[in-house]
Amino acid sequence: MKTIFEPTKGMIPVDTSYCPGCGHGIAHRIIMECLEERGSLGNTIGVVPIGCAINAHHFMNVDMCESTHGRAPAIAAGIRRVHPDQVVFTYQGDGDLASIGTAEIIHAAHRGEKFTTFFINNAIYGMTGGQMAPTTLIGQKTTTSVNGRTVEQAGLPLRMCEILSQIDCAVFVERVMLNNPANVRKAKAAVKKALDIQDARLGFTFVEFLSSCPTNWGLAPKDALNYVGQNMADYYPVRNFKTPEGF
Amino acid sequence: MSRVLMKGNEAFAEAAIRAGVKCYFGYPITPQNEIPEYMSHELPKAGGAFIQAESELAAINMAFGASASGGRVFISTSSPGLALMQEGIGFIASCEVPLVILNVSRGGPGVGGIQPGQADYLQVTRGGYNGDVRVPVFAPSSIQECANLIYECFDIADEYRNPVVILADGMLGQMMEPVELPEARGITPVEKINDERPWAITGTDNHPERNVVYSLRLDPQVLENHCFDMFEKYAKAEKELVRWTDQGLEDAEIVFVAFGTMSRLCVEAIELLEERGIKAGLIRPISLWPYPNAAFDKIGKNCKVVISTELSMGQMITDVKTAVQGRWPVSLINRTGGMVPSSIEIADRAEKALKEATK
Numbered sequence: 219m220k221t222i223f224e225p226t227k228g229m230i231p232v233d234t235s236y237c238p239g240c241g242h243g244i245a246h247r248i249i250m251e252c253l254e255e256r257g258s259l260g261n262t263i264g265v266v267p268i269g270c271a272i273n274a275h276h277f278m279n280v281d282m283c284e285s286t287h288g289r290a291p292a293i294a295a296g297i298r299r300v301h302p303d304q305v306v307f308t309y310q311g312d313g314d315l316a317s318i319g320t321a322e323i324i325h326a327a328h329r330g331e332k333f334t335t336f337f338i339n340n341a342i343y344g345m346t347g348g349q350m351a352p353t354t355l356i357g358q359k360t361t362t363s364v365n366g367r368t369v370e371q372a373g374l375p376l377r378m379c380e381i382l383s384q385i386d387c388a389v390f391v392e393r394v395m396l397n398n399p400a401n402v403r404k405a406k407a408a409v410k411k412a413l414d415i416q417d418a419r420l421g422f423t424f425v426e427f428l429s430s431c432p433t434n435w436g437l438a439p440k441d442a443l444n445y446v447g448q449n450m451a452d453y454y455p456v457r458n459f460k461t462p463e464g465f
Numbered sequence: 466m467s468r469v470l471m472k473g474n475e476a477f478a479e480a481a482i483r484a485g486v487k488c489y490f491g492y493p494i495t496p497q498n499e500i501p502e503y504m505s506h507e508l509p510k511a512g513g514a515f516i517q518a519e520s521e522l523a524a525i526n527m528a529f530g531a532s533a534s535g536g537r538v539f540i541s542t543s544s545p546g547l548a549l550m551q552e553g554i555g556f557i558a559s560c561e562v563p564l565v566i567l568n569v570s571r572g573g574p575g576v577g578g579i580q581p582g583q584a585d586y587l588q589v590t591r592g593g594y595n596g597d598v599r600v601p602v603f604a605p606s607s608i609q610e611c612a613n614l615i616y617e618c619f620d621i622a623d624e625y626r627n628p629v630v631i632l633a634d635g636m637l638g639q640m641m642e643p644v645e646l647p648e649a650r651g652i653t654p655v656e657k658i659n660d661e662r663p664w665a666i667t668g669t670d671n672h673p674e675r676n677v678v679y680s681l682r683l684d685p686q687v688l689e690n691h692c693f694d695m696f697e698k699y700a701k702a703e704k705e706l707v708r709w710t711d712q713g714l715e716d717a718e719i720v721f722v723a724f725g726t727m728s729r730l731c732v733e734a735i736e737l738l739e740e741r742g743i744k745a746g747l748i749r750p751i752s753l754w755p756y757p758n759a760a761f762d763k764i765g766k767n768c769k770v771v772i773s774t775e776l777s778m779g780q781m782i783t784d785v786k787t788a789v790q791g792r793w794p795v796s797l798i799n800r801t802g803g804m805v806p807s808s809i810e811i812a813d814r815a816e817k818a819l820k821e822a823t824k
Contacts, residue, residue, distance in 0.1 A: 259669065260668055260669045260670030261668040261670055262668060263534060263666050263667070263668060265530070272681055275677045275679065279669075279675065280668075280669060280675070281666035281667060281668055281669055281675060281676045281677070282666065282677050282678075283529075283530070283533045283534075283560070283666055283677065283678035283679065284560070284678065284679045284680055284681060285526065285529075286526060286529075286552055286553060286556050289522065289523065289526035289553075292518070292522070292523040292524075292526035292527045292530065293526050293527065293529055293530030293533075294530060295516060295523075295527050295530065296488060296490065296516075296526070296527035296528060296529065296530025296531035296532070296533075296534070296536075296538070297530040297531065297533070297534040297666075299487070299488050299514035299516065299527075299531055299536065300487055300488065300514075300531050300534045300535060300536035300655065300658075301534055301655060301667065301668070302655075303655075304667070304668050321519055321520060321522070321523065322519070322522075322523055322526070324519075325518075325519035325523065329516075
């Protein structure tokens with residue numbers, strides 16, 4: 219019988235700890251599919267964040283380490299110095315990357331670190347129970363902005379792709395979204411491209427995923443996907459910011 | 466081995482290179498700046514990698530990544546920088562990853578000053594990290610001893626899979642002394658990493674099982690078991706890593722307890738007291754954790770007072786009192802904030818303490 223589908227060997231065949239409708243599972247899978255398709259599963263080292271995705275090392279079938287909160291890019295820089303030939307990536311959420319870890323992500327980009335960062339932006343702190351993130355939208359209700367985020371109280375949401383694309387040694391910067399199958403395919407293409415550019419050692423590579431957190435947004439999974447496609451994509455333009463010549 | 470005259474900080478950096486360091490990550494902070502400077506031009510020549518980190522937070526985490534993936538890693542900082550690294554040290558210990566950290570310490574608290582100090586005693590022996598962690602700490606009193614310790618501590622860190630701290634007060638970093646540097650032993654090639662460190666994350670093609678370096682244990686029973694396991698290692702360390710030197714304890718009336726630069730001043734003070742007809746001895750802890758309690762059992766019958774002699778407001782004195790166990794009065798001679806007493810000042814204050822104790 220002809221096999222028409224099989225799960226990627228990049229994912230360990232266990233149930234994930236993620237909620238129904240959460241984007242982490244999709245992001246994990248497309249990253250791992252890309253690594254498998256290019257034959258990189260055996261020579262990849264990944265760094266997981268603090269946040270829901272700290273559990274990623276139970277699901278991603280590659281060598282991994284945890285990190286202190288926000289410091290994954292520093293850890294990956296250390297790994298890269300020991301392993302010049304491996305594929306190295308960090309996987310980070312918005313509290314981890316855009317709040318406590320801003321210095322590390324900026325300076326990883328600034329040094330042109332030859333690894334890829336996958337940034338899951340779901341506009342909220344998931345693991346700690348739904349507090350406001352730097353990427354929380356204006357008006358969005360969280361447990362630390364119960365009447366909705368205001369500019370006066372918390373400023374405007376931070377756009378990481380726009381910030382990082384200003385840095386010369388960040389050579390590939392793209393924002394994608396995980397709200398429907400067509401966009402998931404585009405997201406996978408961005409992941410593949412980031413890894414190819416990492417292989418070419420041209421500089422720092424960065425993919426931001428607009429993702430959903432139905433549990434802490436208080437939305438049904440389907441409504442959460444609509445929120446990504448409408449509200450989040452309104453503020454966070456989904457596009458390529460930077461690609462090196464030849465890619 | 467060749468004998469050369471070198472500034473402390475440069476000798477420490479060279480000793481680390483010869484110990485086979487693959488990576489050094491540093492952030493400028495006085496009085497240890499010669500170490501990142503030296504590493505930036507010498508480590509790449511030896512086949513290693515240098516990054517000037519954006520902060521001490523980044524430096525300690527770069528060190529974690531490099532060591533978790535199997536590289537031999539050295540970092541250095543000074544007191545406030547070490548305070549910034551504390552979370553990382555506890556995390557690295559919890560992940561059971563080796564690391565050698567040199568603290569060329571200065572006067573505190575806060576930003577403090579840049580002159581030598583020993584007020585990091587509690588910071589290095591008790592730490593600012595959360596949770597049940599112990600970190601072996603060694604305190605050299607000469608450039609030679611520090612260079613030897615740096616070389617050796619990589620093996621200790623590897624054996625125990627734990628961070629190890631060397632506490633060298635700023636005086637040692639900034640002065641010059643003759644030093645014999647150890648032989649270079651070379652960097653472990655990347656393809657040999659898992660032979661030496663089977664747990665290291667190098668890519669699953671390089672070892673039989675997938676490797677994960679982690680700290681999170683949400684099940685309290687699993688976490689408790691992890692702490693029990695770590696404390697088995699620490700119990701072994703308490704047996705095997707205790708080090709000190711002593712002199713004249715058998716018939717001493719005064720016993721100084723001092724480490725690092727202060728111990729050298731005490732040796733001079735002991736000579737001054739001898740001229741005054743007073744017998745004094747010295748316990749010089751080299752391991753600050755585990756503390757050399759056994760040294761105190763060598764103190765003889767003539768002892769009237771034990772004096773903790775420190776460049777702080779009195780931090781080691783707690784460990785001295787624990788080791789003394791009420792057998793003799795314990796007194797403190799100290800300067801702090803970067804002030805260093807003369808050997809005459811120490812002798813005078815010791816004589817006064819002896820009179821108080823025998824009143």
